[in-house]
Amino acid sequence: MxxxxxxxxxxxxxxxxxxxxxxxxxxxxxxxWTYNVFIKERREYPHANIEQKITHLALSDQQNLLRVGLELTNTGSSLMLVDMSIVRVQQILPNIAIGALHK
Structure with a gap:
């Protein structure tokens, strides 16, 4: 014992x-950790590049058409899920003639 x-x-x-x-x-x-990083090749957060392509077209003297396009590119190795995107135009000023400003 x-x-x-x-x-x-x-x-x-x-x-x-x-x-x-x-x-x-x-x-x-x-x-x-090794499985997630090297086998699945996933990091914790995705890396994204966002490019805005903005054009406008004069419809009349008082109205313009504003077109905003977004290009989203995943530059990282993490999975990036995008369900929805929203683009907001914060302020639209009326088209004022330059001569009207000096009156």
Missing amino acids: CAPKTGAAAFKEKVDIIQGLVTIAAIIIGGI
Whole structure:
């Protein structure tokens, strides 16, 4: 039969058990990270370039047609899902003739 362990030996055994558990957890976490980065080639956030193409056409002296096109390019290796995009024109000023400003 084994003799009972002293305080120092019992403490060392507990530390060895904790060290083994931490090592196992680190290997599992490292494996998950490696799978995501190198196998699936995914990073946490996508990298996107957004290019706006804006044109206008004078419909009359008072009205212009404004056309805004967006080109979205995924330059990263993360999956980027785009469900919807919104373009807002914040302010439209009326077309005022220059001579009217000096009156």
